Amino acid sequence: MLADRSARIPKVCYEIFVRSFCDSNGDGIGDLNGVTSKLDYLADLGIGAIWLTPIHPSPSYHKYDVTDYYAIEPEYGTMDDFRRLLAGAHTRGIAVYLDLIVNHTSTLHPWFTEARKSKDNPYRHFYWWMTQDQIDHLGISERETSDDSQVVYPWHENPGDDEKYYGLFFKGMPDLNYHSDALREEIARIIRFWLNDVGVDGFRLDAARHIYPEWDKEQSITFWDFFSKVVEEAKPGAFTVGEVWAETEEVAPYLRNLNATFHFDLSFALQRMLLAGRDEQIVDKLQASFNLFQKYNPLFVNAIMLTNHDQERIGSVVGGNIRKIKLAASILLTLPGQPYLYYGEEIGMLGMKPDPYIREPFLWTPDPGDPQLTGWIKPEFTTLKTVAPLSAQTSDATSVFNHYRTLIHLRNTEPALNQILAPNLQPVRLGDDQLLAYFRPHVDRSLIIIHNLGDTERAMTLPDDKSLFTEVLFSTDPLHETTLTTNRLSPHSSVILAPAGNARAVEKQ
Template identity: 65%
Template sequence: MKSNIPHFIPRICYEIFVRSFCDSNGDGIGDLNGITSRLDYLQDLGVEAIWLTPVHPSPTYHKYDVVDFYGIDPEYGTLDDFKNLLSEAHNRGIAVYLDLIVNHTSTLHPWFVEASKGPDNPYREFYWWMTPEKIAEMGIDKRETSADSNEVYPWHDNPGDSEQYYGLFYSGMPDLNYDSDKLRIELSYIIHFWLIDIGVDGFRLDAARHIYPTWVNYNNQHFWWFFDYFVRNIKPEAYTVGEIWATAEEVAPYFKNLNSAFHFDISFAIQRILLSETDENLVQKLLTNYELFARYNPDFIDATMLTNHDQDRIGSVVRNNPDKIKLAASILLTLPGQPYLYYGEELGMLGTKPDTYIREPFLWSSSPDDDSTTTWLQAEFSTKKNVLPLSVQQFDENSIFNHYKTLIKLRKSEPALGQVLHPNIETVDLNDQEILAYLRPHDKRPVLIIHNLCKLSKLIYLPIENHYFGQLLFSSNKANSKTDNGWLLASYSSVILIAD
């Protein structure tokens, strides 16, 4: 079983879609220096690690189709800008995780440019090639769409070539073939460059379940063994978090070789709970999943989130209901795990697919002279009419921003809430499906959390074994109060209780 634990385990992480976060040079595009200029903001919010979406040269706005794994896209800055960002983040106690795309490249990558020249090219083995006849014979010409790819026909033509290449996500992203020892060596150079030469703290690993195509996907785990073996030999304390967009049963084996994995099951469960306004027996689901994860790695790190750059924003999921937006934050930030906030979530930013509209500019200021808000995309959802900018929310004690900031501070100050390894949670049964309650045990200072999921006020009576939780530590609504027999909770509100 895996035993390597990162030397620093952040309690609050923050995903930055680089192009949309902050513009430093007036070209309308978010960049590395823009992020550096806002590190004080992130530190003040309570963030301890940032995950940067891809920064490498790429022909697309999202940059998940890499042309050069060693470079920085000129739109975002230079390698020196990246080094400066890294240094300034570390000065503030903030770790930096690089989005590493190991599943595919761009068709413009020099490897593919060479591979596409013909079967005899030495780079041909870096990708998957097959004749249409062989593809048909194996029955792999079509695939079922999945949550992370809508591509039905993953084999693509290379003009003048008798073979097609495999690209799971689309024709511009040909999949890499790690049966090639030469490719594995190239990957090891890339890992060493970013971990040692540059000094990043770890990687967010894109499309981790798709390293090998479906007909040979039994090789996935061996690949991640190789990847982890190399990482641990050059930087044992490095952090790795995988994107495995699948059920907990499929995610669990990846903990053998990765420190962490995103918990998509719980992301979607929280969204459903907010819409149905009923508990889905969430705590028991978590306990079941934790038991499963621990079989593969007792020191697993559960990376939780409400949504990310591939999902409709939580603000739109709950139809821009500010109380439900706060409730979502209250649930995420009081559950176990290592929460990731998607940039702008702390403002209640909105957005639904297509993808560009869940990646709209961060709203820094209401001033017309604001030059840090990016302009590369005309926002349709997170406009200043629909979402209050940070400059406004910072001075409103009841804002979504200050709700997040208060909860983050509480999570970092309360040991029971901030525990990441060996998640601590117990069920509290209040016999009401419209109430979500749980205990975060701790040997010195346990806390009890209660969420009212519905639109009506609720009078809560604690079980006998929990009667000693009589002191209010946090309330999301001033109307919440203690009564003679229990607690009165306003609609869509939360309380955190400690012992008298």
């Protein structure tokens, strides 16, 4: 049963910021038909699911302030375009997850335009309203900033009104108030519409820990009990992955009602390790997190990533160092869990905040006039001078793209690597914190993965009980082609080992 359920979970997912991915009509803005045109590319890369950042109508470039939950942003296309994308993805065995924003709306959403009219408007209770005296009495006029919101003063004026409304992220994004049964009924209708009427496969859930404000935050976890029951009744097996941007201890309880949560602690640890060139005992920390997650959900899915649309791109984090970019991919794609790639990571895209510059256009070809190239922003980091476009990387056996593609296909076909439920991970102690090594046990074939995080060649001696692991399945080290020939590992290199006589070689990238 565990194997059957695991087989239905996409092995590798791909986050698409639609505006920047691919333009199909020459207006400079990425769109749904552009995504559809690249489904063969994604299938060839080995992607099992795509997460589309918000595609609802919205006044912003990022679309996280929704004005209509039942429609498609006109810049991105039509509902027919989306249905064609969905059908094309499903034909290729690719699931589609919709980014659903249920923490807040735009101030331009009809619910809020009604709510702000008067205190007795029936939509008033869809949002949080208080007078300044009430706010002061509760001591909630200010908040400490967090990784996911830099707003200090979350209460905002409504002209001509003695009550203010609460908006954690921005005054143009008022938070919804789920003490309202009528609002819950509306959200349930939205869920059923997208799962049943349209046919999406699941949701990425924005700001999952902020569904209720901080003074009522214990309610945020119980909200997802309501939400998950609606999802399961509407479409059994639909997938939910939550953005709970917090430390592991705070994340864990959300797995009681969500299939997966993003592992931010791992993301930031990997970034630090790549910069410092030293292991942070990450395998031990992962094992501890798995034990904690399992208490809340024995079938938890650990959604892992290097970075996403809210973080500086991994390519820039490591200073554009191609060997470290490849090393980052090697670590991510050999750890247990469900990896999420941020579009363009597979070609080494760069980007640093502010946010628009971590969401720059994907480079398909070396032609600056390429009609597929989106032009809504002039890129500062990912340009034809700094990043080789996909078409150039495809034919380069040593490219970042081919490194990703080879690893993804290995992960998809190697049972020890693609086990998602009941994560199989054990440390391998090599006595050197510049080496990161771990064991992926599996009944079909167990594997050992070793990464040299440092800038110098390192000696590595496997423990006696792992001495038979000498066949090389994958290597970025010229010292090791198909067999482990020396006890040295080159800087920023990785090697995947199987027991001797029980391996099939994968072309070295």
